[in-house]
Amino acid sequence: EVQLLDSGGGLVQPGGSLRLSCVASGFTFSSYTMSWVRQAPGKGLEWVSTISGSGGSTYYADSVKGRFTISRDNSKNTLYLQMTSLRVEDTAVYYCAKGLSIAVAGWDYWGQGTLVTVSS
């Protein structure tokens, strides 16, 4: 059974940093692209970042480029999102998501979400 367990959210002040983690199980982790998608309170979904199975390719939304870094440790089946220079507008539930086998055609499994609150 595929499972994604994301964690690491919490309350942080503007300008602060946080690292999110997503532990995967039930599939060959290194064979799939992984992504982070976020949802601000009461708002729609926003793609944040994607990383290839090997970790060699990464992609970012303009809103987080230069501040967030996606990475993965395939030996630990774990996906990360290092967030720095956090802003109030980064407040959201962050989901990790597993890519379909067909490129980035969609995400077939999602974590339960971890809430990041940026506030003074």
Add this chain to the structure above:
Amino acid sequence: DIQMTQSPSSVSASVGDRVTITCRASQGISRWLAWYQQKPGKAPKLLIYTASTLQSGVPSRFSGSGSGTDFTLTISSLQPEDFATYYCQQANSFPLTFGGGTKVEIK
């Protein structure tokens, strides 16, 4: 960036109704479109990918169609568990983008 426009933003319907949601891309995306269902407090659930491929385990009352810039999600006979918010997402190119969502409410 490719903008995704969903309509309507909300729809009121009864159990058994046929519901259609549309999604328009600001430029052609071939068939690289996915649809998701999200219930309050839960993660999104993939329904359809590559415009019309039904994800494993999703009931056959859900169907998708379209290519290029215009796409449709149809629920043939609305069930109580289908009341939720639906999102389209283009998978043609980065940055990946979502539509604004369509909330399906009980009439």
